[in-house]
Amino acid sequence: MNTRFLLFSISFLALSFSAKAQLMTDKTVFTQQDTLRGSITSERVWWDLTYYHLAVEIAPDQKFISGKNTIQYKVLNQQSVMQIDLQEPLKITKVTQNGKPLKVEHNGNAHFVTLKQKQTVGTTKNIEVYYEGHPKVAVKAPWDGGFSWKKDKHGNPFVATSCQGLGASVWWPCKDHMYDEVDSMDISVTVPKGLIDVSNGQFAGKTENEKTTTYNWTVKNPINNYGVNANVGDYVHFSEIYQGEKGPLNMDYYVLKDHLEKAKEQFKQAPKMMKAFEYWFGPYPFYEDGFKIVETPYLGMEHQSSVTYGNGFKNGYLGRDLSGTGWGLKFDFIIIHESGHEWFANNITYKDAADMWIHESFTNYSESLYLEYYFGKEAASEYVIGIRKNILNDKPIIGPYNVNKEGSGDMYYKGANMIHTLRQLIEDDEKFRDILRGMNETFYHQTVTTQQIENYISKQTGYDLQEFFDQYLRTTKIPTLEYSVSDKELKFRWTNIIEKFDMPVRVSLNGNDQWIYPKAEWKTIKLDDSENIFKVDPNFYIETKKL
Numbered sequence: 001m002n003t004r005f006l007l008f009s010i011s012f013l014a015l016s017f018s019a020k021a022q023l024m025t026d027k028t029v030f031t032q033q034d035t036l037r038g039s040i041t042s043e044r045v046w047w048d049l050t051y052y053h054l055a056v057e058i059a060p061d062q063k064f065i066s067g068k069n070t071i072q073y074k075v076l077n078q079q080s081v082m083q084i085d086l087q088e089p090l091k092i093t094k095v096t097q098n099g100k101p102l103k104v105e106h107n108g109n110a111h112f113v114t115l116k117q118k119q120t121v122g123t124t125k126n127i128e129v130y131y132e133g134h135p136k137v138a139v140k141a142p143w144d145g146g147f148s149w150k151k152d153k154h155g156n157p158f159v160a161t162s163c164q165g166l167g168a169s170v171w172w173p174c175k176d177h178m179y180d181e182v183d184s185m186d187i188s189v190t191v192p193k194g195l196i197d198v199s200n201g202q203f204a205g206k207t208e209n210e211k212t213t214t215y216n217w218t219v220k221n222p223i224n225n226y227g228v229n230a231n232v233g234d235y236v237h238f239s240e241i242y243q244g245e246k247g248p249l250n251m252d253y254y255v256l257k258d259h260l261e262k263a264k265e266q267f268k269q270a271p272k273m274m275k276a277f278e279y280w281f282g283p284y285p286f287y288e289d290g291f292k293i294v295e296t297p298y299l300g301m302e303h304q305s306s307v308t309y310g311n312g313f314k315n316g317y318l319g320r321d322l323s324g325t326g327w328g329l330k331f332d333f334i335i336i337h338e339s340g341h342e343w344f345a346n347n348i349t350y351k352d353a354a355d356m357w358i359h360e361s362f363t364n365y366s367e368s369l370y371l372e373y374y375f376g377k378e379a380a381s382e383y384v385i386g387i388r389k390n391i392l393n394d395k396p397i398i399g400p401y402n403v404n405k406e407g408s409g410d411m412y413y414k415g416a417n418m419i420h421t422l423r424q425l426i427e428d429d430e431k432f433r434d435i436l437r438g439m440n441e442t443f444y445h446q447t448v449t450t451q452q453i454e455n456y457i458s459k460q461t462g463y464d465l466q467e468f469f470d471q472y473l474r475t476t477k478i479p480t481l482e483y484s485v486s487d488k489e490l491k492f493r494w495t496n497i498i499e500k501f502d503m504p505v506r507v508s509l510n511g512n513d514q515w516i517y518p519k520a521e522w523k524t525i526k527l528d529d530s531e532n533i534f535k536v537d538p539n540f541y542i543e544t545k546k547l
Contacts (some may be wrong), residue, residue, distance in 0.1 A: 030400070030405070032107075033107075033108045033109060033110070034403040034404060034405070035402060035403060036083070036107065036108070036110040037085065037109065037176065037177075037403075038177070038352070038353065038401075038403040039177075039402040040179055040402075041083055043079075043081050043082055043083035043112060044082075044175060044177060044180070046075070046076050046077040046078075046079040046119075047073040047074065047075060047076060047079075047082060047119075048073060048076055048180060049072075049073055049175055049182040049183070050072045050073055050074055050124060050182065050183050051072035051182060051183060051184055051185065052069055052070065052071060052072070052174065052182050052185045052186070053069070053070040053186040054067070054172055054185070054186070054228070055067045055068055055069075055070075055188040055189075055190075056172060056188070056189055057189075057190035057191075057212070058159060058189060058190065058191050058197075059192070060149060060157035060191075060192065060232065061157075062134075063134055063135075063137070063147070063149050064132070064133070064134055065090075065132065065133070065135055065147075065171065066131070066132035067131065067132075067172075067190075068128050068129060068130045068131070069128070069129045069172055069173050070126055070127075070128050071084075071127050071128075071129060071174070072124060072125070072126045073124070073126075073127075074122070074124050075119045075120060075121050075123050075124075075125065076121065077121060078118075078119050078121055079119060080114060080119060081112050081113065081115070082112070082113045082115060082127070083111070083112055083113075083175070084110075084111045084112075084113055084129055084173050084175070085110055085111070085167065085169035085173065085174060085175065085176035085177075086109065086129075086169050086172070086174075087109045087136065087166075087167070087169045087170045088108070088109060089133050090131055090132070090170075090171070090173075091131060091132060091133050092106075092111055092129060092130065092173060093130045093132055094130045095127055095128065095129050095130070096130075097116065097125065097126065097128075100116065102114060102116065102127070109169060111173075113127065115127075129173040131172070131173050135170065136170050136171075138162060138298070141160070141162045141298035141299075142298050142299060142308075145162050145163040145164065145166035145167075145170050146162070146163070146166070146170050146171065147159065147160075147161055147171060148160045148161075148162070148297050150297035152233065152234060152256050152258075154234070156194075156233065156234040157192070157195060157233070158232070158233045158234075158256070158296075158297050159232040159233065160229070160230070160231045160296040160297060160308060161229050161230050161231075162229070162296075162298060162308070163226050164226045164301060164302075165353065165406065167225065167226065172228070174225050178224055178225070178349060178350055178352065178353065178447060179447050180447075181223060181224050181225075181349065181445075181447060182222065182223060182225075183222050184219055184220055184221070184222070185200070185201070185218075185219040185223055185228070186217070186218050187199040187200060187218075187219070187228065187230070188215070188216050188217075189214070189215050189217075189230050189232070190209070190212045190213070190214040190215075191212060191215070192211065193208075193211060193212060195233060195234060196215065196233065196235040197230055197231065198215075198231045198235060198294045198306065199215070199228070199230050199231070199306060200217060200219050200223060200227065200228055200229065200289065200304055200305050200306045201217045201218050201219035201220065201289040201290070201305055201306075202220075202250070202288075202289060202290055203215070203217060204216040204218045219289055219304075219305070220288040220289055221285070221286050221288060221304075221305075221445060223304050223346070224304070224345075224346065224349050227302070227303050227304035227306075227346055228303070229303040229306055229308065231296055231306070231308065233256060233295070234257055235254040235256065235257075235294075236254070236255060236256075236257050236260050237252060237253065237254050238252075238253050238260070238263075239251060239253065240271065242274055242291075244274060244278055244287070245278050245282070246283045246284070249274070249284060249287055250290035250291070251270055251271065251274070251290070252290060252291070252293075253267050253270070253292065253293050253294075254293075254295060255295040259295065259313065262313040263295070263313060265313075266332060266335075267293060269331060269336070270291075270293060270339070272374070273336055273339050274291070274339075275373075276369065276370045276373035277339065277340060277342075277343060277366065277369075277370070279373060279433075280366070280373070280433060280436055280437070281343040281366075281436050281437060281440050282343075282436075282437040282440045282441055284342060285342060285444065285445065286304065286305045286342065286347075289304070289305040290305055291305060291307070291342070292306045292307065293307050293308075293309050293335065294307070294308050294309065295309050296308040296309060297310060298310050299311065299334065300334035300338050301338060302338045302339075302340075302342065302363075304342065304346040305342075305346075307334075307335075307338045307339055309335065309338075310334070311333060311335070313332075314332070315329045315330065315331060315332050315333075316328050316329045316331075316333055317333040322390065323382070323383045323384075323386030323387045324386050324389065325382045327375070327379050327380075327382055327383040327386070328367075328383065328386075330371060330374075330379075331370060331371070333367075336366070336367055337366070340362075340363040340367070341359060343363075343366075343440050344359050344363045344366070345359035345363065347440055347443075347444060347445060348443045348446065349446070350447065350448065350449075351447045351448060351449055352402065352449070353399065353405055354398055354399040354406065354450075355449060356399070356406040356411055357397045357398065357407065357411035357415050357450070358448065358450065358453055360411040360412050361397075361411055361415025361416055361418065361419055362415075362419065362436075364387075364412045364413065364415060364416035365384065365415075365419045365420065367384075367416075368380040368384040368416065368420070371383050381420075381539055384417060385417075385420075385538055387413045387417075388413060388414075388417055388541065390413045391413045391417070393408075393410060393476040393478060394410070394476065395476060396408060396473065396474050396476060397411045397414060397415060397474075398450060398474055408476075414472070418472040418473070420539060421472075421539070421540050421541045421542075422457070422465075422468070424506060424537065424539050424540055425461075425463070425468075425503070425504070426461055431460075431461075434460075435456075435460045435461070438460060439453070439456060439457075442456060443456075450469075450473070454466070454469050467499075467500050467502070467503075468501075468503060470498055470501075471498050471501050471503075472541075475498060477496045477497060477498065478496060478541070478542060478543050479494055479495075479496060479497050479501065479503065479542045480494070480495045480496040480542065480543040480544070480545055481493075481494060481505060481518060481536060481542055481543070481544045481545070482495050482544075482546075482547055483534065483544070483545070484546065484547040485527075485534050485546075486527075486532075487532065488526065489524050489525065489526055490509070490516075490524070490525040490527055490532070490534060491522055491523070491524050491547075492518050492522070492523055492525075493518055493519065493520060493521060493523065494519060495520075495545075496543070497520065501520075502518065502520075503518075504517045504518075505518065505536060505537065505540055505542065506536075506537040506539075506540070507534065507535060507536050507537060508535040509527075509532070509534055510531055510532060510533050513537075
């Protein structure tokens with residue numbers, strides 16, 4: 001290592017969780033279904049997704065859906081069995097290739113298709129998966145995924161999907177593992193006449209049928225499965241063009257008719273968000289697909305290029321400030337947080353749910369960066385420090401691998417404060433910004449692991465950050481700085497740390513800022529001043545204990 005890092009080798013809980021993107025129910029015993037869902041099985045690994053065309057009809061009165069997904073893929077290895085995922089109670093009715101039916105063996109939510117045609121390495125092929133049924137109803141969207149079958153105040157159907165964590169296979173058949181994103185996609189949603197569907201990407205026209213209308217959308221960029229959505233309602237539309245880093249960007253807004261004027265005022269924050277986040281993270285990653293905010297009957301979710309919104313046209317989280325500082329009421333939580341996921345979740349996407357912190361920690365910190373852009377660094381620091389009261393330290397941020405299970409919800413507030421602490425260690429705001437922008441460029445439209453992110457940040461900073469990440473991501477221990485101050489000396493050390501953890505800390509001693517370099521063993525600094533007022537910079541997420 002070098003220079004400064006030479007020695008660096010439960011009511012509110014419900015509120016705080018509900019403020020963020022969906023987390024699944026806690027689970028400690030895993031089944032074969034968890035492994036089939038969460039691992040890169042031999043029936044998945046041999047083929048690479050290239051294109052989907054999802055065509056589905058939604059019947060709100062019957063709470064019934066039916067349709068097919070055309071799956072295009074490239075053969076990587078010569079195999080004959082393919083895993084397709086679709087969750088009960090939905091049923092696959094048939095699978096075909098070149099118009100010929102294929103044998104399907106069902107194992108819970110995993111379905112194994114035996115292909116008749118030779119799968120020659122390097123060739124591109126299609127299968128068509130037909131399905132239907134009454135999909136799972138979301139009990140409390142978006143944290144419990146599925147369909148939200150609601151009505152607006154005029155009795156019109158108001159329907160939306162949400163499926164983070166649970167998986168897109170809760171409502172359409174797909175290769176439901178995050179490691180393999182489809183390169184592009186078309187979405188065709190048929191709804192009763194008088195209603196509008198809004199999905200991902202750019203509007204590609206509609207077809208009027210006898211009693212229904214089919215809305216067509218095209219996605220030109222890679223997209224993760226849970227980012228795909230359908231939203232059905234009596235919508236009105238308005239739009240604007242944002243002049244961004246890559247040129248003009250279509251920004252479209254769809255809301256219920258009664259909410260048009262409120263939305264026109266509240267959604268003025270959307271271009272402000274875009275300006276701030278392009279500054280911090282680089283160009284919006286999906287210019288070809290545009291950016292949308294779509295009103296839904298639930299709080300919201302980061303669906304790619306189709307951010308869903310249900311925050312009541314209020315600032316804060318449903319009018320509340322999650323930090324308790326007042327700064328959380330300076331922005332609409334859903335507009336800012338869920339849009340931040342366009343960079344961290346939709347552009348840079350985890351390969352395994354265990355690494356969900358890559359999405360949530362950086363996006364949670366994006367709230368502070370938005371505040372910093374418009375209100376200054378002090379406001380941003382107060383906000384991120386304020387959200388610490390929501391941290392539980394109940395289990396590590398990183399979860400178990402290969403079973404589709406995330407770690408602790410601390411990936412939000414603790415994760416943001418970990419990043420804020422890292423920023424203090426870098427001690428160069430321009431370099432920190434370059435790292436954030438560099439991540440979005442280096443991992444542009446990619447799926448990644450924690451190790452890739454750790455290695456990238458370590459390389460860019462020039463510091464070995466292994467123990468730093470191990471401490472904050474893989475344990476529940478919060479470093480505790482024990483210290484004592486006498487007339488002639490300052491003594492200090494780290495406790496509650498992993499082996500080799502020796503993070504430096506910025507402190508104030510008699511009004512003078514300086515760095516100290518604690519380790520597990522006591523260290524001593526001789527003092528000359530008799531007053532000896534000692535303070536630790538609160539921007540570091542640590543505990544302190546004066547002896």
